[in-house]
Amino acid sequence: MSAVLRGPRDGIKVSLMNPAITPPAPATPGDQAPVDQVGESAVPGGPARALVQLRGAGVRVGDRMLWSGVDVVVGAGEFFAVLGPNGVGKSTLVKAVLGLIPLAAGTVTVAGHRPGAGNDAIGYLPQRRSFDPGLRLRGVDVVRLGLDGNRWGVPLPGVRRFSARARAAHARVHEVIALVDATGYAHRPIGQLSGGEQQRLLIAQALVSQPRLLLLDEPLDSLDLPNQAAVAALVSRICRQEGVAVMMVAHDVNPILTYLDQVVYIASGGATAGPPRDVITGPSLTRLYGTPIEVLSTSDGRLVVVGQPEVPAHHHDRHQP
Amino acid sequence: MITSGGELNPTLSWNLVQDVRQVFEFPFMLNAVRAGTIVAVLAGLIGWFMVARRQSFTGHTLAVVAFPGATGAILIGVPASYGYFAFAITAAVLIALVPGGGGRGHSEESAVTGTIQATALATGFLFVNLYGGFLSGTNALLFGSFLAVTTGQVHVLLAVAVAAVLALALIGRRLLFASVDPVVAAARGVPVRALSVAFLILLAIAAAEVAQITGSLLVFALLVVPAATAQTLTARPALSLAVTVLIGLAITWVGLFVAYYQPYPIGFFVTTFAFATYLSATGWAHRRARPRLRPALTP
Numbered sequence: 001m002s003a004v005l006r007g008p009r010d011g012i013k014v015s016l017m018n019p020a021i022t023p024p025a026p027a028t029p030g031d032q033a034p035v036d037q038v039g040e041s042a043v044p045g046g047p048a049r050a051l052v053q054l055r056g057a058g059v060r061v062g063d064r065m066l067w068s069g070v071d072v073v074v075g076a077g078e079f080f081a082v083l084g085p086n087g088v089g090k091s092t093l094v095k096a097v098l099g100l101i102p103l104a105a106g107t108v109t110v111a112g113h114r115p116g117a118g119n120d121a122i123g124y125l126p127q128r129r130s131f132d133p134g135l136r137l138r139g140v141d142v143v144r145l146g147l148d149g150n151r152w153g154v155p156l157p158g159v160r161r162f163s164a165r166a167r168a169a170h171a172r173v174h175e176v177i178a179l180v181d182a183t184g185y186a187h188r189p190i191g192q193l194s195g196g197e198q199q200r201l202l203i204a205q206a207l208v209s210q211p212r213l214l215l216l217d218e219p220l221d222s223l224d225l226p227n228q229a230a231v232a233a234l235v236s237r238i239c240r241q242e243g244v245a246v247m248m249v250a251h252d253v254n255p256i257l258t259y260l261d262q263v264v265y266i267a268s269g270g271a272t273a274g275p276p277r278d279v280i281t282g283p284s285l286t287r288l289y290g291t292p293i294e295v296l297s298t299s300d301g302r303l304v305v306v307g308q309p310e311v312p313a314h315h316h317d318r319h320q321p
Numbered sequence: 322m323i324t325s326g327g328e329l330n331p332t333l334s335w336n337l338v339q340d341v342r343q344v345f346e347f348p349f350m351l352n353a354v355r356a357g358t359i360v361a362v363l364a365g366l367i368g369w370f371m372v373a374r375r376q377s378f379t380g381h382t383l384a385v386v387a388f389p390g391a392t393g394a395i396l397i398g399v400p401a402s403y404g405y406f407a408f409a410i411t412a413a414v415l416i417a418l419v420p421g422g423g424g425r426g427h428s429e430e431s432a433v434t435g436t437i438q439a440t441a442l443a444t445g446f447l448f449v450n451l452y453g454g455f456l457s458g459t460n461a462l463l464f465g466s467f468l469a470v471t472t473g474q475v476h477v478l479l480a481v482a483v484a485a486v487l488a489l490a491l492i493g494r495r496l497l498f499a500s501v502d503p504v505v506a507a508a509r510g511v512p513v514r515a516l517s518v519a520f521l522i523l524l525a526i527a528a529a530e531v532a533q534i535t536g537s538l539l540v541f542a543l544l545v546v547p548a549a550t551a552q553t554l555t556a557r558p559a560l561s562l563a564v565t566v567l568i569g570l571a572i573t574w575v576g577l578f579v580a581y582y583q584p585y586p587i588g589f590f591v592t593t594f595a596f597a598t599y600l601s602a603t604g605w606a607h608r609r610a611r612p613r614l615r616p617a618l619t620p
Binding site for chain 1: 338375490491492494495498501502504505506507508509510511545552553555556557558559561584
């Protein structure tokens with residue numbers, strides 16, 4: 001029973017990487033056309049609030065389209081989830097928003113601009129990171145690196161006495177550590193903390209530069225269930241309190257389902273976006289996958305995605321680090 | 322080698338001030354202390370980052386590469402100093418060029434690094450043999466010597482060390498970010514790959530400098546041990562760096578002082594003091610960590 005409750009990841013059995021199901025190419029293939037941001041948007045809230053916008057976006061890996069036709073608008077302060085089975089390219093979508101990989105088709109804008117590395121408006125938490133147990137650096141130091149680790153020079157000891165900026169930085173680090181409830185262990189070596197404790201400090205690190213968008217790549221992965229619930233609630237609280245838009249990659253929607261505003265569900269080649277109750281439905285996913293899929297709702301409100309049993313093999317469990 | 326007409330068989334008295342003054346009576350000893358001090362500071366600072374980046378094996382290899390550098394330089398008749406730097410930096414660039422290398426802990430990098438290390442030792446001995454007849458300094462090149470440090474060599478050590486420390490100060494914060502958290506650092510616009518190459522070159526410079534005092538094989542005494550000891554004692558980066566340099570200076574000075582009164586090589590003393598420091602620090606950290614468990618154990 002508990003295996004069934006894992007949700008979308010294990011439920012859907014389809015050939016994920018089949019190039020044959022690649023949908024029709026977007027109107028402007030290989031498009032690098034200028035981005036006109038102030039355009040039309042069908043999403044409630046309008047384009048003025050759009051923080052992240054992907055239009056007809058597609059990414060190519062080698063000669064194969066990983067996904068394409070992705071239309072996504074994330075408004076300011078929204079909690080947005082990127083869903084889909086393993087290996088479909090969810091992390092790649094995050095990297096496209098970060099500007100770390102180019103799009104093969106369509107456009108992406110972040111706060112109206114083309115994405116690029118070193119964007120202070122984005123706080124990023126990559127997938128499955130844990131620190132070497134022997135790393136002798138405190139949690140507070142790791143959080144601090146998120147604030148000024150990209151600057152030249154070295155921090156001088158005692159500079160706080162003379163510099164208002166150093167005092168402000170110090171205060172900001174402690175404020176954000178308090179926000180994620182990590183004050184109790186932020187001064188211990190980070191390698192000795194538990195996965196959940198490290199994850200909170202890493203969220204603090206992503207938040208410390210006061211970004212408008214948090215990109216969280218599977219932050220609940222490798223946490224136990226109580227910690228999954230706690231970190232999901234924490235992220236939702238940050239989203240509401242601080243007005244930070246959150247774009248979270250997840251392979252199991254259930255821990256965050258009650259907090260979500262919008263989701264995009266990526267399948268091989270295609271994608272469908274909207275409010276979770278519209279997207280994670282039998283008909284919607286059946287249309288997306290082109291194979292009969294059922295979405296069951298348990299008595300406690302959890303969603304279980306059940307797909308057609310499929311012949312073995314063809315399970316490309318590729319992890320893109 | 323010993324030019325001064327002073328006492329050639331110094332004896333240790335109970336008057337420490339007089340003993341220290343006696344040590345500094347000889348110009349070669351003064352040069353040894355100067356060189357040791359320069360090298361200890363540089364090795365401490367660079368070694369701290371090396372330990373944090375888990376690149377100790379690479380550091381050791383760069384030090385071993387200094388051996389064929391020195392013998393090769395002697396073979397063609399240029400100062401050994403140049404050979405140390407030229408070979409170590411070349412090896413650093415080679416290691417950096419390995420595809421997928423330059424980062425940390427890649428097995429590919431380790432394999433290439435090991436290969437370079439073995440080749441370096443072999444080449445060094447080839448050069449010794451090619452030199453033919455008489456290269457008396459082989460032991461000194463491998464295990465260290467402080468008697469032959471010239472004033473000119475001290476100047477070169479100082480100039481190179483100052484440049485290296487300034488470079489490290491410039492990239493320090495970005496290097497730490499790239500070392501601890503390369504993925505996020507790259508997303509924040511930190512040039513992780515370039516920093517990694519730059520650090521390898523700084524590491525080569527430090528290894529080449531240390532090798533001139535402790536010998537190629539005992540570079541670890543100053544490059545790894547002080548940093549590893551300090552990181553055992555504290556997780557505060559600034560304090561940890563300061564403690565690293567202090568430990569490096571202490572074991573160098575005490576090593577030189579004791580070696581002056583003993584017929585045995587300095588490399589042995591520096592290494593032994595370094596090892597003893599590391600052992601006591603580890604023991605202390607272990608003891609300090611233990612009482613936390615006690616309240617849970619006692620009823």
